[in-house]
Amino acid sequence: MLNEISGALLEADVNVKLVSRLKNSISSTVNFKDLPPAVNKKRLIQKTVFDELARLVDPHAEPFKPQEGQVERHHARGFRACLVCADTFRAGAFDQLKQNATKAKIPYYGSLTETDPAKVAREGVDKFKKERFEVIIVDTSGRHRQESALFQEMMDIQEAVKPDETIMVLDASIGQQAEAQAKAFKEAADFGAIIITKTDGHASGGGAISAVAATHTPIVFIGTGEHMLDLERFAPQQFVNKLLGMGDMAGLVEHVQSLKLDQKETIKHITEGIFTIRDLRDQLSNIMKMGPLSKMAGMIPGMSNLPGMAGMDDDESSARLKPMAKCSSSSLPA
Numbered sequence: 001m002l003n004e005i006s007g008a009l010l011e012a013d014v015n016v017k018l019v020s021r022l023k024n025s026i027s028s029t030v031n032f033k034d035l036p037p038a039v040n041k042k043r044l045i046q047k048t049v050f051d052e053l054a055r056l057v058d059p060h061a062e063p064f065k066p067q068e069g070q071v072e073r074h075h076a077r078g079f080r081a082c083l084v085c086a087d088t089f090r091a092g093a094f095d096q097l098k099q100n101a102t103k104a105k106i107p108y109y110g111s112l113t114e115t116d117p118a119k120v121a122r123e124g125v126d127k128f129k130k131e132r133f134e135v136i137i138v139d140t141s142g143r144h145r146q147e148s149a150l151f152q153e154m155m156d157i158q159e160a161v162k163p164d165e166t167i168m169v170l171d172a173s174i175g176q177q178a179e180a181q182a183k184a185f186k187e188a189a190d191f192g193a194i195i196i197t198k199t200d201g202h203a204s205g206g207g208a209i210s211a212v213a214a215t216h217t218p219i220v221f222i223g224t225g226e227h228m229l230d231l232e233r234f235a236p237q238q239f240v241n242k243l244l245g246m247g248d249m250a251g252l253v254e255h256v257q258s259l260k261l262d263q264k265e266t267i268k269h270i271t272e273g274i275f276t277i278r279d280l281r282d283q284l285s286n287i288m289k290m291g292p293l294s295k296m297a298g299m300i301p302g303m304s305n306l307p308g309m310a311g312m313d314d315d316e317s318s319a320r321l322k323p324m325a326k327c328s329s330s331s332l333p334a
């Protein structure tokens with residue numbers, strides 16, 4: 001059983017050394033030989049692995065928080081946020097940031113001609129500080145640990161804006177490279193929080209565990225889709241559940257509740273043994289609101305491991321649902 005779980009963790013891109021440390025620590029803390037026969041060994045191993053992994057991804061380091069008085073003020077009227085584009089490297093980065101800022105209805109700053117990102121960052125932060133913005137997000141370009149000039153540039157930006165918090169954004173599919181990349185970033189930029197994106201994809205995000213373990217830095221949010229609001233608070237237990245293929249029912253319930261779906265009429269009909277075309281249309285539209293089917297499947301225990309689920313094409317499944325929803329809509333009186 002322990003070997004099976006270790007295999008699953010390696011497949012999920014958890015660092016090899018970390019898995020072996022975990023295995024040794026479980027073998028030495030749980031004395032399997034002297035366990036009374038009534039104890040379910042399988043359950044005990046699962047729980048010990050689970051607790052150990054949840055402890056690893058939740059290092060209890062305190063990420064940046066506004067001061068006490070500020071919290072109430074911010075909660076009462078929301079943060080005044082803005083964006084600064086310090087990516088002068090990638091063509092189109094400023095345009096992309098403009099589009100995102102416009103969608104989020106927040107101001108932005110950047111330059112199409114200036115090539116020094118530290119200068120743009122300083123100018124943007126100074127401008128927004130004068131305008132008394134409370135959250136100024138400086139977006140820097142992506143970089144790899146071997147790109148020493150880009151690492152120097154990142155430190156120059158930090159020196160120029162002296163941020164209250166630096167966040168490292170890691171793609172869940174980074175896999176085994178996560179540890180070395182996170183260590184190099186920590187040494188250069190001493191970030192205080194991690195965001196893992198693309199946790200909705202096929203990568204299980206085991207690399208994230210290695211990044212946290214190597215830097216003792218908490219994960220604050222996870223990206224669960226490509227839209228603006230697809231950013232969720234990080235919940236260690238749910239993350240580990242998903243990593244071990246045990247689903248994420250709490251996350252699923254939270255997600256469905258957040259959609260505030262109106263199902264009263266359909267539920268009433270079903271209890272009466274009726275299912276109308278209107279009910280069919282409402283159910284199809286509810287399914288489409290829930291997001292990619294592969295994401296929902298990943299949250300239901302056992303579903304992600306079913307044949308056909310891996311590599312499921314979400315665009316194709318949504319393209320099949322749309323005509324059905326249209327058909328049922330057009331069969332109803334206006």
Ligand SMILES: Nc1nc2c(ncn2[C@@H]2O[C@H](COP(=O)(O)OP(=O)(O)OP(=O)(O)O)[C@@H](O)[C@H]2O)c(=O)[nH]1
Pocket residue numbers: 087090093096140141142143169196197198199200201222223224225226227230
């Ligand atoms: N499915 C999914 N897509 C995401 C997620 N996060 C970002 N994306 C998409 O990935 C693409 C790249 O995102 P960017 O924000 O440009 O990535 P970046 O890290 O800023 O890129 P560089 O800084 O240029 O390296 C965009 O199309 C995003 O919509 C996520 O959590 N899930």
